[in-house]
Amino acid sequence: MNMNQQMQKQITLKQRPVGMPKMDDFDFIDTPIGTTSAGEVLIRTAYISVDPYLRGRMQDTKSYIAPFELNKVITSGVIGQVVDSKSESFSKGDVVLGNLGWQEYSVVNEKEIKKIDKNLAPVTANLSIIGMTGLTAYFGLLDIAKPKSGETVVVSGAAGAVGSTVGQIAKIKGTRVIGIAGTDEKCQYLLNELGFDEAINYKKEDVPTALAKACPEGIDIYFDNVGGTISDAVFPLLNKFARIPVCGAISSYNDVEVDMGPRVQTALIKTSALMKGFTLGDYSDRIGEGYSALATWLNEGKLKYEETIVEGFDHVIDAFLDLFKGANLGKQLVKVSDID
Amino acid sequence: MNMNQQMQKQITLKQRPVGMPKMDDFDFIDTPIGTTSAGEVLIRTAYISVDPYLRGRMQDTKSYIAPFELNKVITSGVIGQVVDSKSESFSKGDVVLGNLGWQEYSVVNEKEIKKIDKNLAPVTANLSIIGMTGLTAYFGLLDIAKPKSGETVVVSGAAGAVGSTVGQIAKIKGTRVIGIAGTDEKCQYLLNELGFDEAINYKKEDVPTALAKACPEGIDIYFDNVGGTISDAVFPLLNKFARIPVCGAISSYNDVEVDMGPRVQTALIKTSALMKGFTLGDYSDRIGEGYSALATWLNEGKLKYEETIVEGFDHVIDAFLDLFKGANLGKQLVKVSDID
Numbered sequence: 001m002n003m004n005q006q007m008q009k010q011i012t013l014k015q016r017p018v019g020m021p022k023m024d025d026f027d028f029i030d031t032p033i034g035t036t037s038a039g040e041v042l043i044r045t046a047y048i049s050v051d052p053y054l055r056g057r058m059q060d061t062k063s064y065i066a067p068f069e070l071n072k073v074i075t076s077g078v079i080g081q082v083v084d085s086k087s088e089s090f091s092k093g094d095v096v097l098g099n100l101g102w103q104e105y106s107v108v109n110e111k112e113i114k115k116i117d118k119n120l121a122p123v124t125a126n127l128s129i130i131g132m133t134g135l136t137a138y139f140g141l142l143d144i145a146k147p148k149s150g151e152t153v154v155v156s157g158a159a160g161a162v163g164s165t166v167g168q169i170a171k172i173k174g175t176r177v178i179g180i181a182g183t184d185e186k187c188q189y190l191l192n193e194l195g196f197d198e199a200i201n202y203k204k205e206d207v208p209t210a211l212a213k214a215c216p217e218g219i220d221i222y223f224d225n226v227g228g229t230i231s232d233a234v235f236p237l238l239n240k241f242a243r244i245p246v247c248g249a250i251s252s253y254n255d256v257e258v259d260m261g262p263r264v265q266t267a268l269i270k271t272s273a274l275m276k277g278f279t280l281g282d283y284s285d286r287i288g289e290g291y292s293a294l295a296t297w298l299n300e301g302k303l304k305y306e307e308t309i310v311e312g313f314d315h316v317i318d319a320f321l322d323l324f325k326g327a328n329l330g331k332q333l334v335k336v337s338d339i340d
Numbered sequence: 341m342n343m344n345q346q347m348q349k350q351i352t353l354k355q356r357p358v359g360m361p362k363m364d365d366f367d368f369i370d371t372p373i374g375t376t377s378a379g380e381v382l383i384r385t386a387y388i389s390v391d392p393y394l395r396g397r398m399q400d401t402k403s404y405i406a407p408f409e410l411n412k413v414i415t416s417g418v419i420g421q422v423v424d425s426k427s428e429s430f431s432k433g434d435v436v437l438g439n440l441g442w443q444e445y446s447v448v449n450e451k452e453i454k455k456i457d458k459n460l461a462p463v464t465a466n467l468s469i470i471g472m473t474g475l476t477a478y479f480g481l482l483d484i485a486k487p488k489s490g491e492t493v494v495v496s497g498a499a500g501a502v503g504s505t506v507g508q509i510a511k512i513k514g515t516r517v518i519g520i521a522g523t524d525e526k527c528q529y530l531l532n533e534l535g536f537d538e539a540i541n542y543k544k545e546d547v548p549t550a551l552a553k554a555c556p557e558g559i560d561i562y563f564d565n566v567g568g569t570i571s572d573a574v575f576p577l578l579n580k581f582a583r584i585p586v587c588g589a590i591s592s593y594n595d596v597e598v599d600m601g602p603r604v605q606t607a608l609i610k611t612s613a614l615m616k617g618f619t620l621g622d623y624s625d626r627i628g629e630g631y632s633a634l635a636t637w638l639n640e641g642k643l644k645y646e647e648t649i650v651e652g653f654d655h656v657i658d659a660f661l662d663l664f665k666g667a668n669l670g671k672q673l674v675k676v677s678d679i680d
Contacts, residue, residue, distance in 0.1 A: 272617050275604075277609040
């Protein structure tokens with residue numbers, strides 16, 4: 001197959017967003033697919049993961065991961081299928097996972113991708129429950145918060161891909177779990193499908209009041225996906241030796257002004273509480289452990305997951321922007337092509 | 341000796357302070373010294389420790405330690421001398437340490453006090469460098485922050501009893517130490533006496549600018565004694581896997597309004613940083629370890645300490661209020677009587 005002459009669509013960062021990103025911040029450009037050299041593989045993009053943390057990479061600020069460059073392709077978790085291989089490790093038809101470009105095809109070195117076992121779970125699960133978001137939930141909750149049976153766990157962004165997994169693992173560990181989400185439908189999903197003990201609709205309820213009512217014995221663990229006023233409401237309810245894995249702060253990602261709130265120092269001192277930021281990259285040497293545990297729970301029926309799948313490469317940006325509207329239940333993905 | 345008829349002075353909490361405490365919030369009352377029963381000891385107060393954390397106990401809020409009760413004697417670390425003993429463990433003349441009342445004499449159970457070795461160090465060191473503040477520095481820095489040679493350590497409240505010990509232990513561990521204090525005299529003390537690498541006078545310098553200049557390789561550890569805008573300036577300079585023991589927030593202890601500042605979640609995520617509140621009580625089972633280490637360093641000449649000693653029981657409240665004016669260098673104490 002000679003696809004090097006063929007053109008494909010690619011999404012680049014045209015300008016750094018100010019506030020909420022908009023379609024104009026991105027370019028859809030036509031670019032050659034390219035050719036494979038020794039050790040390389042040509043992949044047809046099947047599913048693209050869109051994630052809140054990508055908003056941070058669109059800023060030109062120091063962070064745990066380099067910012068996206070202007071006029072370069074945006075990258076994220078991608079599942080694709082090998083259509084041509086000059087690698088001994090991959091064959092045509094293999095389904096693979098990698099951090100790849102937002103484009104219809106990618107030519108990549110064999111070291112940048114790993115093969116997916118199609119028989120273990122639906123392939124998309126490798127971008128969600130047994131992939132980045134599931135692993136993020138696993139390590140943040142178990143390594144930082146270390147839940148003990150009988151403790152009270154509060155999760156914000158609870159109907160999202162990370163939050164819904166956190167709550168279920170917390171239930172597996174014998175805790176009492178309170179989820180905070182933004183629609184009644186999401187709250188019902190948490191209660192009826194995932195077995196959460198309580199769910200708070202932060203758009204309808206007064207969060208400090210609802211949290212105090214839902215946590216009569218205080219809060220031992222707060223898994224923070226959102227930051228902002230929802231997190232502010234947690235601090236006065238912390239128990240002695242509380243733990244707060246700080247995973248995301250989606251409420252502030254599009255802020256233009258400095259994100260101001262009550263300072264947390266006094267609450268931390270009063271309770272000897274721990275707050276720790278983290279990203280999945282901190283656990284790169286333990287991915288195998290997390291993957292095994294999640295796959296086992298999934299196959300035992302102890303973990304459920306949802307995906308919100310938008311169809312068509314033209315809708316990648318729409319799907320990304322939907323994250324900030326809270327439109328997604330579970331993992332937000334874009335389907336670009338079928339897997340054979 | 342029959343002192344039960346004799347009267348003594350005692351300081352009680354008359355009303356809960358609003359904002360900065362004032363003399364009117366306290367009462368100096370006359371009360372009988374009382375009598376010793378079996379297992380009890382009569383102690384003449386020699387030195388009273390006044391500490392910022394006591395401000396928190398004057399509020400009626402849930403914390404790691406119960407609030408002071410109105411019209412009851414205030415308590416803190418006290419060194420005294422046994423003047424009468426009905427305990428087999430203590431003899432007249434013994435110098436003892438305990439959490440005792442702000443009064444001239446105390447009748448206490450033998451279990452509430454421990455004997456001080458007068459030969460190891462000046463007795464007041466048991467309220468400072470080898471006592472509560474030294475131990476607080478020891479556990480917060482070594483157990484939470486775990487300094488590694490070559491790292492950059494920033495300490496706020498650096499000329500205070502805790503901060504000055506933190507900086508010296510950090511130097512023993514081979515780190516680069518930057519202290520933040522409120523007078524040029526204190527800064528000179530940190531640089532010339534304690535061996536700090538840099539000192540910033542937060543009342544004269546722009547802290548964000550001065551910190552960035554003093555920490556060209558970023559900040560690995562921030563030992564937080566003060567909270568507020570000084571701490572705000574640290575977060576943008578944190579390195580990956582930074583650690584922040586949160587020991588005190590003196591800048592906010594007298595606040596009437598909610599203490600507002602930039603939320604820290606995003607900075608913690610970007611750097612996978614850890615923030616942990618603590619109090620010495622969290623380490624009650626390791627006091628012996630800390631005491632031994634501090635006493636060894638002290639006797640080896642590796643630790644220096646200062647005390648600001650105010651004379652006279654009538655000045656206990658003045659000495660306490662001085663803490664919030666930053667008047668003290670090192671440990672603030674009140675001398676009530678001589679030790680024979």
